Amino acid sequence: MRVPIRIAGAASVSALMLLAVGCAGGPGAGKAKPGATEAVTPAEPLPMKATPRPATWTGTDHKAHQLRITPTRLARGSDSDLAHIQLDDEFKGMVPYYLTFSYTNTGKDTVSDVSPERNFSVNGADGQAAEQLSLFRSNPMATDSGLPPECRESGKAKLAPGASAAICGIFMLPKDGQPATVSYKDDGGDTLIWRVGGGKGGASAGVLPAGKPADGITTDSRSRPVSLRITPKGVRTGSLADLSRFDLDADEKKLVPFYVTMQYRNSGKYDLLPSMSDGVALRTVGGRTVKKLTLIDIGGPGVSQCPEAVPHKMVKPNGTVTECSIHLLPKGDAPAAVLFDGEGEGSEPVTWQASAGSGK
Incomplete structure (x- = not known):
């Protein structure tokens, strides 16, 4: 007889953080700062080998679908990228990292409502997962910010066999933090790992x-x-x-x-x-x-x-x-x-x- 193990999720997805001007946010949601000026700072790419991996994604139909996923770019952003956004206190003193990846439907059937971004995580050397943000892509303010193009748009939610799409996820880490790995929690049970740089991520405070x-x-x-x-x-x-x-x-x-x-x-x-x-x-x-x-x-x-x-x-x-x-x-x-x-x-x-x- 045994008590089952409890495994915490790799990263919690925050409340929607970017709201269109004039919209009211729900509890815990970020709000646009009136009159904020924006200084665009190009995101700094980090070394990461873009190795394609076969993966499993389970949709709302409760069926397993075969994908090929490839993290193509991880870049360190700047505070100014989110200058118009009133973030929750937990994100104060943190900077955004942008993970761009592509996904291809390698199965025989069309996949609907596909959203593999929910299974990705950016992690420090101590295994601490970054906090993932979700943004409303329709906000016009985002088009003038330092966000990569893929982070200003939604990915394709429907993929025919052989079709591909690209999307960007936003992950918040402390200013003194540094990513060591990118991971994907495969719905088939395994974990896929990509190393960032040397994979050590530098010393972790504490x-x-x-x-x-x-x-x-x-x-x-x-x-x-x-x-x-x-x-x-x-x-x-x-x-x-x-x-x-x-x-x-x-x-x-x-x-x-x-x-x-x-x-x-x-x-x-x-x-x-x-x-x-x-x-x-x-x-x-x-x-x-x-x-x-x-x-x-x-x-x-x-x-x-x-x-x-x-x-x-x-x-x-x-x-x-x-x-x-x-x-x-x-x-x-x-x-x-x-x-x-x-x-x-x-x-x-x-x-x-x-x-x-x-x-x-």
Whole structure:
């Protein structure tokens, strides 16, 4: 018996951000700034190999359609590109990146309402996915901005067999951020990855080197805060055969298990139940945040390749415990960072770089 894994989406699509002059926006929508002047700054292309990939897209007809998708250009924009737009506070201090891609219907039937842009993500080196914006393409203000031509128009929603179209997606990243990958969440289950530049994306602010000890906070059985000294010990690639005792569903059997091993030292005042791994998640190269897989195995041997806790007893002050958590990733994706999100007053998430295959 098991509790299914929860996989967060690669990137959330914001409310519609660009409204025609005189239109009223709904809750959370951006509004045009009256009288704003616009200084056009050409977008700066980033190195990315435009490799076509076969992909699956599922439409409103609930049928799988075969496409060929090709990211052709990723460019860094400027604040001035959106000078007329009143963005939500969460986008303040962020800059737009424009991802242009083409898509071709490689199937035998005409595809209607096709919108593969929803499955794309632009991701930092730590696996943090950018926020995707949706714009009304009919706004005349956009024609004079620094937006690439494809970002001023809608793509073709209907494609005959062999027909192609191009469209642009807009992704918001912090000014000090830098993309490392472009990914496509294939409706067939896999993740397609394209590297940007060297694929490293530079150092990510707030991300610690793999294996570096750091402080965190959790709570005891009485909800009292307890400080921790946390040391990541590694990320390993597992096998579905390791989980053969458990009843995985059909979708989970398409995924690849990864094992995250962490050591915790109780630097607080109270005893702790060894359950700190509940706060561990993997961020992936494809922009997902994947929490641990919870397996119900009362009195059973568990998964020998990834023991829940060693030793399996209360962790007293100054005591240590090593815990392992299981995370299921789509084929084609890989770990980018390990995240510990603790509990209690003053608790802050801690993030480390991850390297698949380490810690064996």
